[in-house]
Amino acid sequence: MPARSKSNRLTPLFILLALCLQTLAGCSRQPAPVAPPATTAAAEAPKRIVSLAPSLTEMLYAIGAGDQLVGRTSACDWPAEAEKVPVVGSFGRPSLEVLASMNPDLVLDVDLADEQAAKKMAEMHLRREHIRCQDPEELPAALRKLGALTGHARQADSLASVIEQGLAKYRTEAAAKTRKPLIYLEIWNDPLWTGGNKSFVSRLIGYAGGRNIGDAVEKEYFEVSPEWVIRENPEIIACMYMANETPAADNLKKRPGWQGISAVQRNRVYDKFDNRLYLRPGPRILEGIAGMKKLIESNEQ
Incomplete structure (x- = not known):
């Protein structure tokens, strides 16, 4: 099960994440207004x-x-x-x-x-x-x-x-896929945080033809335990920290017990993302989906 936050050390980070990801209520779902002259x-x-x-x-x-x-x-x-x-x-x-x-x-x-x-x-x-x-x-x-x-x-x-x-x-392309790889998105590493099914990035993963392991949780962003990630056994891991860490992927692979995860075994752990494309709702969303789709498809070959 996802771990509960037990300290205040994440509070500033969570506020930053919540704001940068615009995770609070979305736009109205009313039909788009007709553009005035x-x-x-x-x-x-x-x-x-x-x-x-x-x-x-x-x-x-x-x-x-x-x-x-x-x-x-x-x-x-x-x-x-x-x-x-x-x-x-x-x-x-x-x-x-x-x-x-x-x-x-x-x-x-x-x-x-x-x-x-x-x-x-x-x-x-x-x-x-x-x-x-x-x-x-x-x-x-x-x-x-x-x-x-x-x-x-x-x-x-x-x-x-x-x-x-x-x-x-x-x-349409995502709906036609018969198999969608499991993806673990790591937003932060101490403690571990990921996106739930209400997050923008989870929707982006869905459009790209993947499945976010955090979709089982009715939240936007939440803390998880290492054991939970191991049990979920993702096929692809994407490290998208708000603060750059080098080398994030290499450090993740060295975590105790993570060597049995499919993504680690197959060397499908990635970092060096332009997080603004994937974590920020905006006019470049198609570029973000294309990047995630390319990542997913490169692991299907």
Whole structure:
């Protein structure tokens, strides 16, 4: 069984993970809104946007709204141009004083660690749009909403359509597979943490044609014991730590009792991932699925 957390040592990490992975409630499953005429949206488009989530920052640049961004969090690190934008604080914990000094006409977020932050923003008369997104199928709607808000409806709708078509293609291919390899995703190594069936990355693994061993657990991210991983006997292990560790794969293979795991025996333990592609819901989701699919298929040969 998954192990329970017995100390507070993981609390800062868990908060970071929860925020970076946007694991709280996803976007609305209502049908995507029809994009308004470009001229109408442009006339009302905000000129000073602050993004409080790396996924939203990526989306803004992807739809051509990057020039309207005047503030970001320290976690907003892609694309490279975003790192030139002033920082308002950490993901989920913006400095309201810095935020106000930027005089934004639109603040975008997916979640706030400080429950009072939203209330304070309202008191400061800051326009705030809350866009929560976890499920891959909800990304097109999030993009279209951002497009309507920023005056880039056409670009957003075009990208959303590409993602919808790509997801449909991968979904069909995954459904046709008669055998899906078991995958263990290690988010952290001390203690061990992985993703459950409510996590974004678990859905990504499913689209790529694999099965996440954590899917048996109705959680987003949770702590596990070494014995649990050994019993599950994954065929592929992916080390996607939030902090780089070298060599993560080699260290994992040396753990007591893990030499009997199929992935270790067959040398199918991997690290050196660009975690932003796999752990961050955003416009590059098809690239993330393609990378995971390539990894899975290379082990089927």
